Amino acid sequence: MKRTNEGSGEQQLGANLLALRSHNTALVLDLLRTAGTEGISRLELAERTGLTPQAVSKITARLRADGLAAEAGHRASTGGKPRTVLRLVPEAGHAVGVHLDRDETRAVLVDLDGAVVARREAPLDLGAGAEAVLAGVAGLVGALRSEAAGGRPPLGVGVALPGPLDHRRGVLHRVTGFPEWDGFPLRDALADRLGVPVVVDKDTNAAALGLAVGGVGGSFAYLHLGTGLGAGLVIGGSVHRGPRTGAGEFGHQVVQLDGPPCGCGDRGCVEALCLGAVARGETEEAARVLGAGAANLVGLLDIDLVLLGGRTVEAEPEVFVRGVRGVLGARAERTGGVTVPVRLASGGTLGVASGAAQLVLAPVFGRGDA
Amino acid sequence: MKRTNEGSGEQQLGANLLALRSHNTALVLDLLRTAGTEGISRLELAERTGLTPQAVSKITARLRADGLAAEAGHRASTGGKPRTVLRLVPEAGHAVGVHLDRDETRAVLVDLDGAVVARREAPLDLGAGAEAVLAGVAGLVGALRSEAAGGRPPLGVGVALPGPLDHRRGVLHRVTGFPEWDGFPLRDALADRLGVPVVVDKDTNAAALGLAVGGVGGSFAYLHLGTGLGAGLVIGGSVHRGPRTGAGEFGHQVVQLDGPPCGCGDRGCVEALCLGAVARGETEEAARVLGAGAANLVGLLDIDLVLLGGRTVEAEPEVFVRGVRGVLGARAERTGGVTVPVRLASGGTLGVASGAAQLVLAPVFGRGDA
DNA sequence: CCCACTTTCGCAACGCTGTTGCCAAAGTGC
DNA sequence: GCACTTTGGCAACAGCGTTGCGAAAGTGGG
Numbered sequence: 001m002k003r004t005n006e007g008s009g010e011q012q013l014g015a016n017l018l019a020l021r022s023h024n025t026a027l028v029l030d031l032l033r034t035a036g037t038e039g040i041s042r043l044e045l046a047e048r049t050g051l052t053p054q055a056v057s058k059i060t061a062r063l064r065a066d067g068l069a070a071e072a073g074h075r076a077s078t079g080g081k082p083r084t085v086l087r088l089v090p091e092a093g094h095a096v097g098v099h100l101d102r103d104e105t106r107a108v109l110v111d112l113d114g115a116v117v118a119r120r121e122a123p124l125d126l127g128a129g130a131e132a133v134l135a136g137v138a139g140l141v142g143a144l145r146s147e148a149a150g151g152r153p154p155l156g157v158g159v160a161l162p163g164p165l166d167h168r169r170g171v172l173h174r175v176t177g178f179p180e181w182d183g184f185p186l187r188d189a190l191a192d193r194l195g196v197p198v199v200v201d202k203d204t205n206a207a208a209l210g211l212a213v214g215g216v217g218g219s220f221a222y223l224h225l226g227t228g229l230g231a232g233l234v235i236g237g238s239v240h241r242g243p244r245t246g247a248g249e250f251g252h253q254v255v256q257l258d259g260p261p262c263g264c265g266d267r268g269c270v271e272a273l274c275l276g277a278v279a280r281g282e283t284e285e286a287a288r289v290l291g292a293g294a295a296n297l298v299g300l301l302d303i304d305l306v307l308l309g310g311r312t313v314e315a316e317p318e319v320f321v322r323g324v325r326g327v328l329g330a331r332a333e334r335t336g337g338v339t340v341p342v343r344l345a346s347g348g349t350l351g352v353a354s355g356a357a358q359l360v361l362a363p364v365f366g367r368g369d370a
Numbered sequence: 371m372k373r374t375n376e377g378s379g380e381q382q383l384g385a386n387l388l389a390l391r392s393h394n395t396a397l398v399l400d401l402l403r404t405a406g407t408e409g410i411s412r413l414e415l416a417e418r419t420g421l422t423p424q425a426v427s428k429i430t431a432r433l434r435a436d437g438l439a440a441e442a443g444h445r446a447s448t449g450g451k452p453r454t455v456l457r458l459v460p461e462a463g464h465a466v467g468v469h470l471d472r473d474e475t476r477a478v479l480v481d482l483d484g485a486v487v488a489r490r491e492a493p494l495d496l497g498a499g500a501e502a503v504l505a506g507v508a509g510l511v512g513a514l515r516s517e518a519a520g521g522r523p524p525l526g527v528g529v530a531l532p533g534p535l536d537h538r539r540g541v542l543h544r545v546t547g548f549p550e551w552d553g554f555p556l557r558d559a560l561a562d563r564l565g566v567p568v569v570v571d572k573d574t575n576a577a578a579l580g581l582a583v584g585g586v587g588g589s590f591a592y593l594h595l596g597t598g599l600g601a602g603l604v605i606g607g608s609v610h611r612g613p614r615t616g617a618g619e620f621g622h623q624v625v626q627l628d629g630p631p632c633g634c635g636d637r638g639c640v641e642a643l644c645l646g647a648v649a650r651g652e653t654e655e656a657a658r659v660l661g662a663g664a665a666n667l668v669g670l671l672d673i674d675l676v677l678l679g680g681r682t683v684e685a686e687p688e689v690f691v692r693g694v695r696g697v698l699g700a701r702a703e704r705t706g707g708v709t710v711p712v713r714l715a716s717g718g719t720l721g722v723a724s725g726a727a728q729l730v731l732a733p734v735f736g737r738g739d740a
Numbered sequence: 741c742c743c744a745c746t747t748t749c750g751c752a753a754c755g756c757t758g759t760t761g762c763c764a765a766a767g768t769g770c
Numbered sequence: 771g772c773a774c775t776t777t778g779g780c781a782a783c784a785g786c787g788t789t790g791c792g793a794a795a796g797t798g799g800g
Contacts, residue, residue, distance in 0.1 A: 017759090017785055020785095042748080043748075055386075079747065300601070427778060448776075
């Protein structure tokens with residue numbers, strides 16, 4: 001029961017009874033969500049949370065009164081009164097996720113379960129200025145909003161985009177090729193315009209959060225290889241962003257001292273080596289380089305799993321998975337440790353957008369940075 | 371208010387009133403400890419924790435009744451009743467820290483403040499077998515125990531040693547050169563023998579914890595360059611160990627693909643390159659290599675600070691600090707981000723031992739993985 | 741079919757948490 | 771010397787999870 005305040009200078013906060021209730025409620029909601037359509041009984045909730053059955057009954061009674069949970073049938077009896085199955089009511093709340101890609105905006109409306117209810121796309125031109133971009137996003141959000149049950153406003157809007165940014169303040173930094181966006185307070189500008197809470201994060205973090213919420217447990221790294229190379233790190237179920245939202249700079253990890261120059265000004269970065277090999281058609285070599293970077297990451301953080309995604313990976317998924325798996329397997333053999341599995345990330349083209357929506361929903365389920 | 375369970379498969383635990391009290395009490399104790407001899411007033415505690423003054427009064431009253439805190443003078447008045455200053459009573463509890471180095475055992479007795487009250491050393495021979503080593507450690511602990519005020523038993527014993535191990539179970543893995551120690555349940559064996567709780571961890575983690583508790587805030591990496599190269603990572607005030615206590619494998623990070631072979635079986639590891647350069651007398655090159663590894667770490671985790679330690683660093687501290695600082699400075703210049711400071715770690719030869727003692731004390735102050 | 745048994749789950753009383761309202765204590769400053 | 775400010779304890783309180791107990795809803799043997 002400890003607040004995870006990663007930022008330096010942030011104070012550790014005391015907890016009162018309200019915080020206690022939120023915590024336990026979020027825990028129960030998360031278990032309900034994870035159980036999905038199958039549902040989960042009160043006693044199972046009690047076992048999983050460590051709370052007494054009576055406490056769970058009180059919490060779930062509140063959730064049912066609020067319309068967030070409902071009874072859904074019964075389990076088979078084991079000799080006594082059969083357990084009542086509870087499940088989340090997905091349509092009790094919605095969130096919008098927006099993915100600002102290079103030249104396209106993808107927006108999705110998801111329910112509490114994280115299922116995509118509706119989607120919209122529109123072209124994106126960051127050079128057209130803040131006003132035009134904001135209007136475009138607002139238009140997509142408005143269109144999606146009307147599709148939510150009862151037309152109720154969404155709980156919030158999550159926005160994911162590449163460049164470096166400050167997740168806490170929702171301010172952009174150095175958007176590649178568009179210096180006019182430097183320091184733009186995207187979160188506040190959008191929140192003022194839409195009248196709902198807005199959360200901003202890097203695309204890789206959103207994708208990783210989406211995967212974590214989608215069922216990938218423990219600690220893992222999502223490596224995204226597209227026109228660039230970045231990573232989203234999930235440690236103990238929460239996205240690790242670092243104090244300045246700078247974590248996950250995987251691509252400019254140096255794996256070849258004094259190697260070929262990279263666009264960032266350094267030499268021998270994984271991104272340069274990897275994309276260089278891809279350009280030469282040497283996909284296997286690219287996979288090996290990516291594997292070396294992944295092995296460094298595994299050693300430093302002791303993660304459970306590596307997930308690969310991005311357009312370049314999706315072009316030849318087998319080669320990349322096999323290549324990275326090979327490097328990590330050899331490493332495990334040397335160290336005598338466990339072999340870290342490597343898999344292709346699910347999610348497809350909407351992975352980032354639906355992950356962005358989870359930026360809003362995650363705090364409800366106790367997975368946020370509160 | 372969320373439990374940080376890094377391990378996969380561990381359940382998120384619900385919180386009851388007892389947990390609430392422990393949490394807030396630990397928070398207050400931590401602030402008292404941080405305030406040191408200067409002390410801190412009730413109202414300051416209330417501001418820092420976010421609790422109401424009355425709640426702080428109740429908590430501190432309990433602490434005073436338990437002998438853990440005491441009143442210590444008054445602040446100057448600002449126009450009304452002057453604030454009463456509270457401080458931790460350091461001698462209210464003690465812990466023992468044991469550092470099993472290659473050929474020497476260093477043990478310290480520290481008080482609640484973390485100050486070293488007494489110390490003992492003895493030669494260490496891991497080849498002499500478990501019984502002999504355990505007897506040696508028990509002898510040191512017994513000697514230190516008699517020095518504690520009133521001869522009361524310590525709160526526990528923290529043991530730090532190099533090799534890979536399982537912090538959760540307190541079991542050793544593959545101690546270099548001594549295969550007979552593989553899988554030895556050091557924690558339980560010692561706890562049975564001493565009759566007090568025992569915590570086991572890697573030396574680098576203990577050192578990092580000691581630094582974190584000693585006042586280094588935020589997220590930082592402690593890089594230890596001695597006969598090997600390892601790292602202790604502190605993220606948001608807590609040591610990051612990973613699910614298998616494998617995190618911090620900094621030395622076998624590859625920074626030179628297909629580079630010179632390393633003892634681990636891989637090629638181009640930082641450790642091999644760095645120590646190779648040191649052996650050739652090229653300290654500046656060693657520092658540059660170390661800096662490259664540190665830069666990779668900074669990029670991946672977005673940490674606030676890099677601390678250097680270990681015998682090899684201490685031989686030429688200026689060269690290493692300057693070299694690593696140079697690489698990180700150049701990186702900050704390229705990315706436009708903040709320059710991550712590089713400093714020499716304080717602590718000296720007892721850094722690991724006193725950090726090991728903090729393995730026991732940290733949970734009391736809410737910094738543990740309890 | 742009935743009855744004993746098991747299991748689930750809600751109601752009521754309870755202990756304990758932090759919170760609120762109020763007042764005594766202990767200073768400053770005109 | 772008196773008005774004022776600030777600190778901090780006492781007492782009453784709301785709300786949390788817990789405990790004790792009983793109703794509800796099944797199974798299974800006679």
